[in-house]
Structure formats: structure tokens, C-alpha cells
Amino acid sequence: xxxxxxxxxxxxxxxxxxxxxxxxxxxxxxxxxxxxxxxxxxxxxxxxxxxxxxxxxxxxxxxxxxxxxxxxxxxxxxxxxxxxxxxxxxxxxxxxxxxxxxxxxxxxxxxxxxxxxxxxxxxxxxxxxxxxxxxxxxxxxxxxxxxxxxxxxxxxxxxxxxxxxxxxxxxxxxxxxxxxxxxxxxxxxxxxxxxxxxxx
Amino acid sequence: xxxxxxxxxxxxxxxxxxxxxxxxxxxxxxxxxxxxxxxxxxxxxxxxxxxxxxxxxxxxxxxxxxxxxxxxxxxxxxxxxxxxxxxxxxxxxxxxxxxxxxxxxxxxxxxxxxxxxxxxxxxxxxxxxxxxxxxxxxxxxxxxxxxxxxxxxxxxxxxxxxxxxxxxxxxxxxxxxxxxxxxxxxxxxxxxxxxxxxxx
Numbered sequence: 244x245x246x247x248x249x250x251x252x253x254x255x256x257x258x259x260x261x262x263x264x265x266x267x268x269x270x271x272x273x274x275x276x277x278x279x280x281x282x283x284x285x286x287x288x289x290x291x292x293x294x295x296x297x298x299x300x301x302x303x304x305x306x307x308x309x310x311x312x313x314x315x316x317x318x319x320x321x322x323x324x325x326x327x328x329x330x331x332x333x334x335x336x337x338x339x340x341x342x343x344x345x346x347x348x349x350x351x352x353x354x355x356x357x358x359x360x361x362x363x364x365x366x367x368x369x370x371x372x373x374x375x376x377x378x379x380x381x382x383x384x385x386x387x388x389x390x391x392x393x394x395x396x397x398x399x400x401x402x403x404x405x406x407x408x409x410x411x412x413x414x415x416x417x418x419x420x421x422x423x424x425x426x427x428x429x430x431x432x433x434x435x436x437x438x439x440x441x442x443x
Numbered sequence: 444x445x446x447x448x449x450x451x452x453x454x455x456x457x458x459x460x461x462x463x464x465x466x467x468x469x470x471x472x473x474x475x476x477x478x479x480x481x482x483x484x485x486x487x488x489x490x491x492x493x494x495x496x497x498x499x500x501x502x503x504x505x506x507x508x509x510x511x512x513x514x515x516x517x518x519x520x521x522x523x524x525x526x527x528x529x530x531x532x533x534x535x536x537x538x539x540x541x542x543x544x545x546x547x548x549x550x551x552x553x554x555x556x557x558x559x560x561x562x563x564x565x566x567x568x569x570x571x572x573x574x575x576x577x578x579x580x581x582x583x584x585x586x587x588x589x590x591x592x593x594x595x596x597x598x599x600x601x602x603x604x605x606x607x608x609x610x611x612x613x614x615x616x617x618x619x620x621x622x623x624x625x626x627x628x629x630x631x632x633x634x635x636x637x638x639x640x641x642x643x
Contacts (some may be wrong), residue, residue, distance in 0.1 A: 249498075251510075254497055264469050274621065288458045288462075291458045292455060292488050293489025299478070395526075
């Protein structure tokens with residue numbers, strides 16, 4: 244039985260289905276959307292994908308992906324070099340940056356400790372973080388790993404490795420999310436919100 | 444505030460978020476997956492997208508997308524030219540073809556009548572279907588539009604337009620899906636399964 248779809252369509256469906264969150268049906272929908280779209284629209288997207296790696300570097304200081312070395316945040320002399328915020332990945336960094344609530348610098352771990360996935364401390368950029376702290380300019384390390392088992396394990400590891408260093412090590416507060424209705428909040432979060440309660 | 448992500452990443456996230464079923468969060472996940480993948484993997488996908496339209500033609504007979512004109516199905520002399528299966532789109536054709544249960548030819552409407560979306564009979568390839576039937580080689584038109592309001596409206600329109608032609612017009616059976624548990628089947632399907640009941 245011959246394939247009833249053109250070769251280029253079948254090839255694209257196969258390639259798309261390899262991506263995370265994209266199943267075979269979504270891959271088909273996307274391929275036909277692009278086929279019905281103009282050729283130039285497909286070319287624009289295709290070039291954005293194909294040239295993604297061109298010119299992207301990893302910043303030697305914070306290890307974030309960047310257009311140049313050092314990245315714009317590390318190169319910004321206005322930012323507080325004594326405050327170092329440690330995140331799991333660049334999207335966490337972007338979320339904190341977009342909150343507008345932080346004017347220090349960052350360190351990107353590129354993952355979190357996860358024995359199940361075979362990711363240990365040595366697979367992250369913890370050694371580089373220790374080197375940065377050892378250079379002496381950092382006064383506080385804010386560990387902003389995710390509020391997950393992996394994020395907690397990573398935070399504990401960083402806390403242990405920094406013990407004895409003349410640096411304050413903190414973690415993001417746990418509690419109710421803004422707009423959260425207590426009725427629908429999970430028990431672990433309520434317990435942490437109670438434990439971390441503050442004077443009115 | 445400077446964009447904390449490299450320009451190429453931001454551009455790709457914007458392009459991906461324009462696709463159907465892909466929200467901003469999925470676009471971010473996909474972009475970072477491709478950034479962590481090898482450059483050649485991103486290039487392979489990018490080229491498959493960019494070159495999608497190259498060399499794809501619309502078959503002059505069945506209106507399916509194809510590598511050549513006529514398509515392999517229309518060019519196949521072994522297939523029964525007297526049986527014509529009318530489908531909404533190429534993925535429906537592929538599903539019927541992959542079922543292995545049909546050895547005739549196809550006609551692709553490229554959509555279904557939908558007043559809500561502003562799609563009328565003239566936006567489909569119904570005129571071309573009538574021309575094919577008028578040429579006289581077709582003995583039966585099997586309308587295989589979806590079992591939806593739009594598919595039903597399209598089937599009715601085709602039935603009316605073919606009235607008086609020396610051709611049998613049929614529709615796919617409605618009833619229980621194979622493996623279906625009657626307990627969980629919707630009322631409309633059960634009613635249609637009863638109505639279409641057959642001798643054991």
C-alpha cells in the first residue's frame with residue numbers, strides 16, 4: 244500500500260512527532276496547518292528552527308544562554324553583584340526577571356538533582372557556582388529551585404556545599420500563591436504557609 | 444528591561460506560538476528542547492518545515508496533496524474507478540486508506556460546510572466532484588464526511604446536487620465503534636445503531 248500523503252508531509256510529521264508534548268495526531272495537524280499556510284510562512288518558521296543554534300553562546304559567568312559573552316545581565320554594572328539567584332533553567336530566570344522583583348545576578352544550574360532520571364550534582368553547574376562564591380563578591384545566594392522533590396534536593400545540596408562560606412544562603416518563600424483560594428490549596432502548601440506566617 | 448533570552452530563542456518561541464494547539468508555554472518548552480538538542484537535529488526539523496511546500500502538488504483529479512500529478516492513487520489502474528469516496532481532508536483519506544477496506548478512488552473536499560466559520564459549498568471542491576461524476580465512469584459515490592453537524596450538512600448538499608444523476612450515493616454507516624462498551628456510548632450513537640441494525 245502506497246503512502247497516501249506526500250513524502251514531504253510524512254517526513255515533517257515524523258520529525259514533529261519526536262518533539263516533547265507533540266503526539267502523532269498533533270504532528271499531523273501541525274503539518275497540514277503549515278501545508279495550508281503560505282510557503283513563505285513555512286519558510287520563516289523553518290529558518291527560525293534551523294538557525295536556532297547560530298550565534299547562541301553560554302555565558303561564562305551565569306551559564307545562561309545568551310547572544311554574547313558575557314550576557315546582558317552579567318554585563319550590566321547597575322545590577323547588584325552581591326545578590327546571586329540560583330535557578331534550574333533559563334525559563335525560571337526569565338520568569339523571575341519578568342517579575343521585576345530582582346536586581347541581582349543569576350546562576351543557571353541547567354537542571355535539578357533527580358536520581359530517577361540519573362541526574363546527579365555533577366551534572367549541574369554547582370562547581371561553577373562554588374567558584375563564583377569563592378571569588379568573594381557574593382553576599383547572598385538565593386536558591387530559587389522549583390518547589391518539587393528535585394528542586395528541594397538540589398537546594399539542600401547547594402546549602403551543604405556552601406556551608407562554612409562567608410555567604411548568606413536563602414530560599415524562595417513557600418506559601419499561598421497570589422489570588423489563591425485557601426479552599427482549593429493543597430495540604431502541604433497550607434502547612435508551609437502556616438509555618439512561614441509573618442506579623443501583620 | 445532587556446529580554447533575558449537570546450534573540451533566536453525569543454523569535455522561535457513567537458513563531459511556534461502561532462501554530463494551532465501550541466500555547467506560549469509549549470512554545471517555550473519546544474524551543475528549549477531544540478536548543479538542548481544538537482544543532483543538526485534542529486537543522487533537520489527546520490529544513491523539513493522550510494521545504495514542506497517544495498514539490499507538493501494538488502492532484503487534478505482527486506484534489507489530494509501529492510508528490511506528482513496525477514497522485515499515486517488516481518494513477519493506479521488496479522483501483523476501482525467506479526467507486527468514489529468523498530472525504531473532508533487528506534487525513535481522512537489517509538485513515539480510510541490505512542484501514543485497508545477501500546480499493547476505489549477518492550475526492551477531497553478540503554473542508555466541510557460551516558456557516559459559523561463562513562465556509563459555504565462554493566469553498567469546497569463540490570463542483571469538481573460533480574464534473575467527475577458527469578464524465579460517467581463513477582457508479583457509486585460514498586460520502587465519508589465526518590459524523591458532525593458540518594459533515595452531515597456537507598453530505599446533504601452533495602446528495603442534493605447529485606440527485607437525478609445515474610449514480611448511487613451512500614454514506615458511511617453510523618453505529619457502535621469496534622471495542623465500544625454500550626454503557627459508555629452516547630444516546631445519539633445508540634439511536635443510530637438501533638436504526639441501522641442488521642440481520643445476524
